[in-house]
Structures are given as C-alpha cells and as structure tokens.
Amino acid sequence: MDFFNIFIGDTTWTFILEILVRCFLMFIIIISFLRLSGKRGVRQLSLFELAIILCLGSAAGDPMFTKDLPISHAFVVFIVILFLYRLVTWAMVKHKKIEDLLEGRALCVVKDGLLVYKDFQKQSYSHDEFFSEMRQQNVEHLGQVRTALLESDGILSLLYYEDEEVKWGLPLFPDAYCKADVLKINTFYSCMKCGETKILNTLDQECSRCKHHSWAKSLKTRRLG
Ligand SMILES: [Zn+2]
Structure with a gap:
C-alpha cells in the first residue's frame, strides 16, 4: 500500500x-x-x-x-x-x-390513557422508543396521559390529566413494567401491549382490545413536576 x-x-x-x-x-x-x-x-x-x-x-x-x-x-x-x-x-x-x-401526518398514539393500537401498528416506532420518550417527560404510567401525538418531526406532544382525573394505567418504568405473577382481587392490571386496564379474573386472561396475554400491575400515581 x-x-x-x-x-x-x-x-x-x-x-x-x-x-x-x-x-x-x-x-x-x-x-x-x-x-x-x-x-x-x-x-x-x-x-x-x-x-x-x-x-x-x-x-x-x-x-x-x-x-x-x-x-x-x-x-x-x-x-x-x-x-x-x-x-x-x-x-x-x-x-x-x-x-x-411530504412530511407525514401527526399520529395519535395515546388516547384516554390507552395506546391507540391501530395507529401504533401503522408506524415504525417501537414500544421501547415510545416508552423511553414518555419517561423522559416524567410520565410514570399511561393513566396520566390524556392524549399523545407523534408529530411528523418525531417529537411527542403530550396532554395530561389533572391530578384528580388520573386513572389506573400501564407502568412505563422497567421496575414496574413487568409481568404480574400474583393475581390479587380488586386490583387493576394493565395489558403490557395496549395499556387496556381492568380488574382480572385470571392472569392469563386475553386482552379484549389486542388479544395479548401479559398483564402488569397498574399504577395510579400522580404526575410529578
Ligand atoms: Zn391489550
């Protein structure tokens, strides 16, 4: 050389x-x-x-x-x-x-504390990326979020519930976003795929929104900061 x-x-x-x-x-x-x-x-x-x-x-x-x-x-x-x-x-x-x-449209990815599943599948944005983006905005669980829009420039726009309106929702931080292994009565669980939140009869119950089978224990904490 x-x-x-x-x-x-x-x-x-x-x-x-x-x-x-x-x-x-x-x-x-x-x-x-x-x-x-x-x-x-x-x-x-x-x-x-x-x-x-x-x-x-x-x-x-x-x-x-x-x-x-x-x-x-x-x-x-x-x-x-x-x-x-x-x-x-x-x-x-x-x-x-x-x-x-040319620019793409803003997509609604969360509505009333639930992932908008249809829109979410349409775009090539992974759960991980999306959750990480929300965590950076101090969102602890989906029950705090009224609406989330994914803008055409990739920025996530969020609208929150007032403190007293916060619902039970899917946790977004890894320590709480994990498959529940004990079923408690009168306890809310959230579908780990779409955020559907309800009281369950069994832990392997099928999600009525997305047909998924894994549930995490829901959170209802208020938003900090
Ligand atoms: Zn689901």
Whole structure:
C-alpha cells in the first residue's frame, strides 16, 4: 500500500492554498443559503428537510477540495435547491395533502390513557422508543396521559390529566413494567401491549382490545413536576 499516495498524492502548496480559499467561499455560501431558506434553526428535521440536507451535503463539500470542480457549479445547485425548497414549502402551506405526503401526518398514539393500537401498528416506532420518550417527560404510567401525538418531526406532544382525573394505567418504568405473577382481587392490571386496564379474573386472561396475554400491575400515581 502506498501511503504517500493516500495522504499526499499530487498535492501542491498552491492547491492547499486553493482549498483554504474554496472552504472560505463555500462556508459563506452555505451560511447565506441556510439564512435564505427561511428556517430559524434546526432542532428536529422533517423527512423532507432531511432529504434537502442530504442533496446539499455533497454539493457543499466536494467543491471545497476538488480541483476540477468550480464553485459556480455548487452555487447553481444551491440556487435550484433553494428555489425548490421555497416552492414546495409554499405548496405545503397552501395544500394540506402535499404537506401530509411530504412530511407525514401527526399520529395519535395515546388516547384516554390507552395506546391507540391501530395507529401504533401503522408506524415504525417501537414500544421501547415510545416508552423511553414518555419517561423522559416524567410520565410514570399511561393513566396520566390524556392524549399523545407523534408529530411528523418525531417529537411527542403530550396532554395530561389533572391530578384528580388520573386513572389506573400501564407502568412505563422497567421496575414496574413487568409481568404480574400474583393475581390479587380488586386490583387493576394493565395489558403490557395496549395499556387496556381492568380488574382480572385470571392472569392469563386475553386482552379484549389486542388479544395479548401479559398483564402488569397498574399504577395510579400522580404526575410529578
Ligand atoms: Zn391489550
């Protein structure tokens, strides 16, 4: 293996200097572009925005160090993408259908303290991921949650019950989210798959909502913080 070739190749000091200038110019173009896109900042990218960023990535990086690639090419790419971005954003504001198509729709994943099973199956978001997201919002069990929406940018929006309205619900923390092995009378149990909560006759009873067979002891604690 020729390490000289890998690291140095036919680099000249003149080209190193050129790289400096190219980086400087591309940096200014990238910043100007991002400002012109009208976005204020990036916390979560929608799929559409991620696609735009991917398209731009190579157009932005290559001209910084590729000898035969004039910056004007990248500039044209940027102008075209900026135009498309603005056009599509405008169309999404005008037509809800285009927005749903490109960004995806918000999905209702919890309603009245129960997992909305149909919607939950539709999206490729695992129980684990979802529970972890709720735990980070200090949700101890589903009985505290009136509604949970999974927004198109992946953020979970939660509405809670008032303290006095909190119901028995499925625990979300690992120490309590475990299969119950003793059946107690007049005690609520929650289906570990869909959150259905009821008093059981036997511990291997089938869940009437999702046909699942494992139950965890329900919680009814109030929300802290
Ligand atoms: Zn169930």
